[in-house]
Amino acid sequence: MGSNHKGLHSKLTLGGLLITLGIIYGDIGTSPLYVMKAILGVHTINADIVLGGVSCIFWTLTLQTTIKYVLITLSADNHGEGGIFALYALVKRTKVKWLIIPAIIGGSSLLADGIITPPISVSSAVEGIRTFYPTINTVPIVIGILFALFTIQQFGTKLVGKFFAPMMLIWFGMLGILGFLQMLNHMEVVKAINPYYAYHLLSIHPEGFYVLGFVFLCTTGAEALYSDMGHCGRKNIRISWIFVKTTLVLNYFGQAAYLIQHEGETLYSLGGKYGNPFYLIMADWFQPIGIVIATLAAVIASQALISGSFTLINEAMRLNFWPKVKIKYPTELKGQLYIPSINWLLFVGCVMVVLHFEESSNMEAAYGLAIILCMISTTLLLTYFMVMKRVSWYIITPLILIYLIIEISFLIANLKKFPHGGYVTLFIALVLISIMTTWFMAKKINKNYTKIVKIDDYKKVLAELSVDLSIPKYATHLVYMTNAGRVDEIEEKVMYSILQKRPKRADLYWFVHVNILNEPYRTDYKVTEIIKDDLFRVDFNLGFREPTKINLMFKEVLKDMVKNGEVDVTSRYESLNKNNIIGDFKFVLSEKFLSNDSDLVWHEKVIMNTYFLIKKFSLSEEKAFGLDSSSVKIEKFPMVLHPPGKICLNRIH
Numbered sequence: 001m002g003s004n005h006k007g008l009h010s011k012l013t014l015g016g017l018l019i020t021l022g023i024i025y026g027d028i029g030t031s032p033l034y035v036m037k038a039i040l041g042v043h044t045i046n047a048d049i050v051l052g053g054v055s056c057i058f059w060t061l062t063l064q065t066t067i068k069y070v071l072i073t074l075s076a077d078n079h080g081e082g083g084i085f086a087l088y089a090l091v092k093r094t095k096v097k098w099l100i101i102p103a104i105i106g107g108s109s110l111l112a113d114g115i116i117t118p119p120i121s122v123s124s125a126v127e128g129i130r131t132f133y134p135t136i137n138t139v140p141i142v143i144g145i146l147f148a149l150f151t152i153q154q155f156g157t158k159l160v161g162k163f164f165a166p167m168m169l170i171w172f173g174m175l176g177i178l179g180f181l182q183m184l185n186h187m188e189v190v191k192a193i194n195p196y197y198a199y200h201l202l203s204i205h206p207e208g209f210y211v212l213g214f215v216f217l218c219t220t221g222a223e224a225l226y227s228d229m230g231h232c233g234r235k236n237i238r239i240s241w242i243f244v245k246t247t248l249v250l251n252y253f254g255q256a257a258y259l260i261q262h263e264g265e266t267l268y269s270l271g272g273k274y275g276n277p278f279y280l281i282m283a284d285w286f287q288p289i290g291i292v293i294a295t296l297a298a299v300i301a302s303q304a305l306i307s308g309s310f311t312l313i314n315e316a317m318r319l320n321f322w323p324k325v326k327i328k329y330p331t332e333l334k335g336q337l338y339i340p341s342i343n344w345l346l347f348v349g350c351v352m353v354v355l356h357f358e359e360s361s362n363m364e365a366a367y368g369l370a371i372i373l374c375m376i377s378t379t380l381l382l383t384y385f386m387v388m389k390r391v392s393w394y395i396i397t398p399l400i401l402i403y404l405i406i407e408i409s410f411l412i413a414n415l416k417k418f419p420h421g422g423y424v425t426l427f428i429a430l431v432l433i434s435i436m437t438t439w440f441m442a443k444k445i446n447k448n449y450t451k452i453v454k455i456d457d458y459k460k461v462l463a464e465l466s467v468d469l470s471i472p473k474y475a476t477h478l479v480y481m482t483n484a485g486r487v488d489e490i491e492e493k494v495m496y497s498i499l500q501k502r503p504k505r506a507d508l509y510w511f512v513h514v515n516i517l518n519e520p521y522r523t524d525y526k527v528t529e530i531i532k533d534d535l536f537r538v539d540f541n542l543g544f545r546e547p548t549k550i551n552l553m554f555k556e557v558l559k560d561m562v563k564n565g566e567v568d569v570t571s572r573y574e575s576l577n578k579n580n581i582i583g584d585f586k587f588v589l590s591e592k593f594l595s596n597d598s599d600l601v602w603h604e605k606v607i608m609n610t611y612f613l614i615k616k617f618s619l620s621e622e623k624a625f626g627l628d629s630s631s632v633k634i635e636k637f638p639m640v641l642h643p644p645g646k647i648c649l650n651r652i653h
Helices: 002-010 014-023 035-040 047-075 084-094 097-113 117-131 139-185 187-193 195-204 208-219 222-227 234-260 267-271 284-318 340-357 360-366 369-388 393-415 422-448 455-466 492-499 550-563 574-578 602-617
Strands: 452-454 473-482 489-491 505-516 523-531 535-542 585-594 632-639
Touching: 014 139, 014 234, 014 284, 035 047, 035 208, 035 234, 035 360, 047 187, 047 195, 047 208, 047 222, 047 234, 047 369, 047 393, 084 097, 084 222, 084 284, 084 369, 097 222, 097 284, 097 369, 097 422, 117 139, 117 284, 117 340, 117 360, 139 187, 139 234, 139 284, 139 340, 187 234, 195 208, 208 393, 222 284, 222 369, 284 340, 340 360, 340 422, 360 422, 369 393, 369 422, 422 602, 452 455, 452 492, 455 489, 455 492, 455 505, 455 523, 455 535, 473 489, 473 492, 489 492, 492 585, 492 632, 505 550, 523 550, 535 550, 585 602
Parallel strands: 473 505, 473 585, 505 535, 585 632
Antiparallel strands: 452 489, 523 535
């Protein structure tokens, strides 16, 4: 299975290139809708600012998107999967503990910015209607479009890709042609490729440095591009990026050429209150067509971050950063998944952003501040990835220093946005960071206080219990899910459940362990017979993208074992055995609750109470394992952390 998947990712096909256009470039591809407009704002058009701005855009797309992401970061794939958590899973092997900090901050920031990308893209496009109807309220239209987009997610990106790919081909074609036609009127704009113009703007112009906050918007989709690598493959992304970057650069330079010809004017005088250079470079007859194409492209732009968010949360669950939530696999295509809870949470977040900011110009101020934190986090993790790959230090050091200087400059410039709306994405990121940190630390505390015992110490009593007719039979097959990593060990609470919490006599005992691997696609299992004809252990080794359907998988294992004559699963009751009826199966799952006897330090109390509160909203263990609830018994166990010392009591006679 793994090799097939590798083949899929190394294939370069025309279809693959088209689907890549449809799924991956939406966010970065729609930035011409608002970047130049954001750079100019309400100021008078000045040739120095325009040339400096477009020079900054060209070099940002070259250094940040092309070199850092498309060439370097895409090489850091985890069996074909990309994204900050896939990168963290790779560098985790270096055993550097603090790397978890950039992983959690980066993942949370990317998700937080995912809540503002759909509103800003769709709003910027829809506001083009105001060229014809200046008083129209675009908020309901934007919310309606977003609702349609989030509703179709459940059908998977295969359906979406079929429509999106040709649409994005038209969009990028339109970007290139519109820009090129404007450049013909003022070819001098090409000189902005010289980085001197960017330097001139940043160093000499009084507000020049803070223009970087708006220039940065041209590369915000680079992180989503990396997250979505699993959907399309590295080669398809690298080749299609040549076409995408060419059309983006042509459009930005075309907008700059148009603006320089109108030096001394303002966007307001050129196109009214909602003057946008993106629409101003279009011929009047073409504007209605352009608005429709731009709106469809903006809807597609949101897709890259939505599917990237699903990938991110799935990986966060595997790394114990996120509570278990329901995952659906809408198509047979590898890498396709849909998480209903995240889909609708993102939708609610997007609607709140639209209602709060109302217009795209207000959203520009909030956009980008969180995503730059994600990019800095990726740079830090990438450093360790290169160390792991034994890249020479004289290559790593200058490379990482250059990117840290670029990204910290972007961060400082973006900090100016904080009071103007940047606080929104940072607040969302902080909430997500809190959830991930709490979940991870609670799981760690949980693990530290789980007592593991040797199965050898219990073999004799289990064998005797199995044939002790004085105890009523609990089930023919009794199955326990276990977290114990070693075959010869088991949690103490499992033995307590079998022997003391109402002794459970069964003909066969099964211990089932699920091991989630660092690679995406694998389904192996191993069976160990611990007590002959009495106790078996089954270990499932599953890739982090494989659905955890233990019920179905366990049945397959039994079928295989019966075929090989390793086990007899027929009922041990005489009448049923005679008629070859399969015995009953009972799964026992344990659910912990915080014991009142726990003597917790204040921070542990906060972490564990928050953990149990979040747990109420997460997927139950039986659903997470894909078990049939009719055959599951949930047992509650008190979790005693730091049991109090000896209590001194005096007996009175």
